[in-house]
Amino acid sequence: MPGMSQARAVKLEADILGENKRIARHNRQHFEAHGVTALNLVSSPGSGKTTLLCATIEALKARAPRLAVSVIEGDQQTSFDADRIRATGAPAIQINTGKGCHLDAPMVAEAFARLHDHDHHHDHRDHHDARSLLFIENVGNLVCPALWDLGEDAKVAILSVTEGEDKPLKYPDMFAAATLMLLNKTDLLPHLHFDVQRCIEAARRVNPAIEVIQLSATTGEGMGAWLQWLEQRMAAPA
Template sequence: MCTVCGCANGETKIEAGHGHGHHHHHGHDDHHHDHDHDHHHDHHSHEHVGPDGKVYRHTHGDDHGHDHGHEHEHGHGHDHGTIDLGRGPAGTEVPGMSQTRLIAIEQDILAKNDSFAAVNRQLFAAKGVFVLNLMSSPGSGKTTLLTRTLTDLKGRFPMAVIEGDQQTSFDADRIRATGTPAIQVNTGKGCHLDAQMVTQAVGRLPVETGSVLFIENVGNLVCPAGFDLGEAHKVVVLSVTEGEDKPLKYPAMFAGADLLLVNKVDLLPHLTFDVARMIAYARQLKPNLRVIEVSATTGQGLEDWYDWIGEGLAKAVATR
């Protein structure tokens, strides 16, 4: 939805290296407010992951704003008691906008983001920096897992963190308490980080050659999935205190992930959470998804997680 709703418009606050924040009018105003005439002359194809986790491909040509009535019927499911607004080609519905127009707006926003992501990726590759985009819902234990990771890996290789939240610097302060350089990005009304925010943050953060950069995204299982930050891998953290059906409810997030960390497994004796079922759901969306069960409290599974990071860093350094 963030690819069409413009929720990132407004001010983003990124800390300076000395801790003082800078405000940036950040968003996509120059991209999606000029589509009223609906002129799309380029013949091109577009792929996106739909709400069901499937990849849809659409070809767009010379449509001059001709809205076809059937585009507005996708939200009416055949199951009684269900209104499905994500069945159309755009994967969402907005009152007054056709599916064709929504797709065009999405392409416009993502094209700008992807250009920044490409610059970020080139910079990281040149310096041999292994970059991970950590995503989860709020309360998954992502920050606690990250602080444990930074503490345990201190001295093995250089690390840095970009911390994303809508407000406050609480999590960045926790990261810095481990001795790791971190910069806070407050997204305001925005519910995810984007590649331009990462570009700005990296300019104020000491990212060393041959280091690991953790980007802790805003807690949200929806919007961060759609935005490439220039990372090497997307890592999803799902705690056992959440529903085991989360992968099917938020398919785009799990379909795009390279690693799933099942967190807080020390609590399993007190819960009815079915880990095997959750993993099976996730692998319906991404058959080769790597899964590691971890606990920041007991340390279970952390060495596997650390080995995975170390292997990724070694490859990044070897190919720079």
């Protein structure tokens, strides 16, 4: 900013991130108290996040009909994606960030409270201590969301095969922060020059522990592995 010293700018950034971490800790405690497994879905624009999310919700309805699933949807403008999610029957709260390139913990806290206010979410500890799922679909951006803890259980990075296989090396902070990489749109591989193994190796160069699932939300290939990962994540101790 004009007229602001570098030291002042660094202090402001530290203060903002510090306050975000405090609220993220509160979110994490709140989610756990309500039996919620919260996942932060991150990707670049056009990776197929919303299509995958809709397909996941529909598949979970068939696989685990008693499981409660809700969504916090982040976009700079419009409510198109939230409308698509609501069409599946899952409650969705839209957050429009305007010029903002990421969600932050206060936004998520306010949206989660609105889920309660609208009776979209309940304390599922009443049902044999079953957990529920909260998907947080972040703004399409592989840079800024890497820095911001929302209180999630894990970050899930979605990478489409229509993107470059070197994306993990170009945006290492995001893939280093992710627990899982979903390699999406694999049905398009016969039409593309995309080296799957090279992409996986790139992701594991920046994050040796990252898990990888290849899938297609369109054909359903690999969805079983993704649903199994979700079940294991919900069953894991907090």
